Amino acid sequence: MTVTAAPLAEEFRYGLDAPICLTWELTYACNLSCVHCLSSSGRRDSRELSTAECKRLIDEFERMQVFYVNIGGGEPTVRPDFWELVDYATAHHVGVKFSTNGLRVTPEVARKLAGSDYIDVQISLDGATAEVNDAVRGRGSFDMAMRAMRNLAEAGFAGFKISVVMTRQNVGQLDAFKAIADSFGAQLRITRLRPSGRGADVWDELHPTAGQQRELYDWLVAHGENVLTGDSFFHLAGYGQGLPGLSMCGAGRVVCLVDPVGDVYACPFAIHDAFLAGNVRGAGGFAEVWRSSELFTDLRRPQSGGACTSCSAFDACQGGCMAAKFFTGLPLDGPDPECVRGFGEAALATADAAAAPRPSVDHSHRAAPASRGSSARHPRQPVPVSIGPRPAERRGMPDRACDQSPLAGFAPPAAR
């Protein structure tokens, strides 16, 4: 029967002509200083793409038929040209889903957003109570997010997303998050905490315990497709029953990140030179980086599962998240640090934490929030300081989760 083809996941491993899920961080500037920020955002980078460069990139997305981009930051709405770029994208058939902490979502903005089919909004919230949320995202951030959600709901924007990064402190609030989403006619989206960016500093204290992972998995199985996950919990598929969506790492295959200075990384959680494929300012633009960069070509070759291939759960979890392994100092062909069989914990116990790769660039506000503490893996130590000119080239770190599921809203295959 000709309608039947190889399973789509198999096809996706070899890459697509254009990404399904492309995250584009517009700026490193942010009004907040979340302790787990994936892109270590705070201050704007002077090399960020100009309005004209952003528009040229959107033109390229249109030519490649990138259906939509997931815009983040930093806080993308602090860019003075943010709405201009959103309008430009939607006028060029590139849908926009943007993540915001709610800063600029006034009643007036909410009405404008509700009026477009091509715009979707995600409000970030990491606690169902101000106490839990503000400990991670900063004082006042809970109220700011709730105000934005009220404005969206009152403007008639049904189905906007509430985006939650799951932590040790908020796994117990899953039902409360769902209730908040329901009360606004919004949809809940939960994603995995990664040890990326400033997240590396707090991962030990914030990542869910093994017991909480099980609780999270059971909750997800019970709520099925009503809750979005960005397919970010595929490492939990090792518990048995798979979760809706795509059980594979999409980095460089169906997903990638364009950071504020135009650097293209394999995924939003892997902002490190090891996962840098190129820059959109290069001669071939974004298309050439996506289609022929050395890194992405490599990622599209069959990958080795290493020791994991002998595990009975490997077919389900595929060895887990590349970025989570990388930033905890584990080998990429070894177990995920949160492996449900416990192999990750064992590997972490013997790994050299101090040797784990560190983000090479940091746009954090210089007055770091008090909550940013030391951890067992990265104890706070005196910082050797040398006086001299600032480094000419600062590498950018991505931010916000790719929160985006390569297969957000995966619909059943058309034929089988």
Next chain:
Amino acid sequence: MNPPKGTAAVNSPTGTARGAPFDLDAPWGLHPQVSVRPERFGALLYHFGTRRLSFLKSPALLSVVRSLDTQPSARAACAEAGIGPAELPAYARALATLAASQMICGRTGS
């Protein structure tokens, strides 16, 4: 008043419920809010109204979907794409799935 986003509130005059038989003799067309991107395995479809992705798992199915708008019926679109009678039921099932997710919808008139 905007249709609720992400909830598939789109008019589909002759749309079928999931699992219902697909009317091969009716005129069908790609939903106006759907964008199609050909890929090696077939194509990716994205619906801007429902925000859902779907997949056409063969180039032949893509040909069928592409000719829906210009053919008087889905049956004629399949014939145009060279689908033989033996394969027709499988294509009808594929089209029914696409109709259930509003990727394609009934056209008025023929």
